[in-house]
Amino acid sequence: MSAGALRIWGRISSVNVQKVVWTADELGLAYERADAGGAFGVVATPEYRRMNPNGLVPVIEDGGFVLWESNAIVRYLAAKHAPGTLWPDDLRRRADADRWMDWQATTFTPAMRDAFWQLVRVPAEKRDAAAIDASRLASEKAAAVLDAHLAGRAFVAGEAFSPADIVLGCAAHRWLNLPLAREPRPEMERWYASLRARPGAAQVLSTPVT
Numbered sequence: 344m345s346a347g348a349l350r351i352w353g354r355i356s357s358v359n360v361q362k363v364v365w366t367a368d369e370l371g372l373a374y375e376r377a378d379a380g381g382a383f384g385v386v387a388t389p390e391y392r393r394m395n396p397n398g399l400v401p402v403i404e405d406g407g408f409v410l411w412e413s414n415a416i417v418r419y420l421a422a423k424h425a426p427g428t429l430w431p432d433d434l435r436r437r438a439d440a441d442r443w444m445d446w447q448a449t450t451f452t453p454a455m456r457d458a459f460w461q462l463v464r465v466p467a468e469k470r471d472a473a474a475i476d477a478s479r480l481a482s483e484k485a486a487a488v489l490d491a492h493l494a495g496r497a498f499v500a501g502e503a504f505s506p507a508d509i510v511l512g513c514a515a516h517r518w519l520n521l522p523l524a525r526e527p528r529p530e531m532e533r534w535y536a537s538l539r540a541r542p543g544a545a546q547v548l549s550t551p552v553t
């Protein structure tokens with residue numbers, strides 16, 4: 344990797360890596376991404392554990408500064424490169440985006456974890472139907488909250504695109520592409536379609552859910 348460029352470690356199939364890649368693409372940053380995690384390994388090496396003792400992806404290195412936790416990375420990159428635009432200056436607008444980022448990490452994504460894991464990663468004959476259904480119901484509850492919130496709003500935090508759209512856009516990409524029957528969510532689907540039209544989202548939102 345060349346010196347000085349932003350470095351991202353993590354396989355693109357990881358929803359948490361996708362957030363970071365989308366943010367970098369949205370900001371037009373030059374970066375180099377190294378596959379790590381899953382079948383790529385790397386995360387158990389002593390060098391990697393020195394960067395992230397959790398052994399998880401993503402990790403970034405930016406001019407000697409190492410950071411893990413995907414939403415913290417998204418906030419860091421947005422605040423560094425786009426204060427006042429991607430990262431709102433206004434305290435309340437920023438808190439609004441921030442709140443939805445936390446909601447993605449603590450509510451929406453945990454709700455869909457079992458459905459994703461069972462339907463995408465577990466062989467059909469070994470699937471736990473009860474776990475899938477409980478996860479589907481919890482995800483529908485969260486999807487209903489987001490769908491209702493998006494009514495009358497172009498983006499999650501109002502009229503301007505914010506980091507909340509990136510992290511929830513990655514979560515929605517997963518939810519809307521899981522092979523299961525979902526309730527119709529017209530506002531969420533309208534918002535997701537608008538995200539898919541963004542050049543900065545092209546790489547991530549065209550990545551299959553695997």
Ligand SMILES: N[C@@H](CCC(=O)N[C@@H](CS)C(=O)NCC(=O)O)C(=O)O
Nearest residue numbers: 357358359380381399400401412413
């Ligand atoms: N809270 C962490 C979670 C990171 C995480 O769970 N990453 C998963 C991929 S989405 C991981 O590293 N799994 C192990 C692996 O890929 O080897 C974040 O948001 O960055």
